[in-house]
Amino acid sequence: MSTTDIARAAGVARGLINHYFGTKRDLYLEVVRRMVTIPGPSPQVMSPGSLEDRIDRSVSWFLDRVLRHSKTWLVAVGGVGHDADVERILAEADELAADRVLEFVGLADVRDHREQLRAMIRAYGGMVKAAGREWLLGDHLNRDQVHVLLTSTLLTLVRDTFPKVTS
Structure with missing residues (x-):
């Protein structure tokens, strides 16, 4: 598909695509970045509540x-x-995701042992990806089972594991 075809499908002039994105490859990289970067949470996800409620809402939001x-x-x-370039974008998305998860669970301001917490969240992220593939491709786990797996694991990390690392 050419840049002209993309512009036509988007209902814009080809020059706008070139102006905002540069080359077709630059447009492709921006699409990859947008698809793998977790956006800021919605107000419903970040609303007050117990740790369990916040984790439940954030996992539901993510699975949606x-x-x-x-x-x-x-x-x-x-x-x-x-x-x-794509590998760099994926690594940046994983780093941002670690910060977002800490934000979701109310630990965004923790400074002591922050890199260890972020490393654990990145490891959790690997499990999130594997669980998502099992749900969407493997036909072995359904959405509810993945939800339980992800919420229980994140709750255990935050409530039980993190305090052991930061003490």
Whole structure:
């Protein structure tokens, strides 16, 4: 598909795509970035409540997004070859995701042992990706089972594991 075809499908002039994104490859990289970067939470997700409620809402919100964009999400988390630019975008998205999760669970301001907490969240992120693939492709876990797995694991990390690391 050419840049002209993309512009036509989007209902804009080709020059606008070039102006805002540069080359077709730059547009592709921006699409990848948008699909793998977790946006800021909605007000409903960040509303007050118990840790369990906040985790439950954040996992539900995430699974809704995954389902809405399942094909693109599966491609992104499954790897897209050995493209250094895409790999950099995926690594940046993982770093941002770690910060977002700490924000979701109310630990955004923790400074002591922050890198250890972020490393644990990145490890949790690997499990999130694997669980999502099992749900969407494997036909072994349904959405409710993935929800229980992710909420229980995150709750255990925050309530039981993090305090052991930060003490």
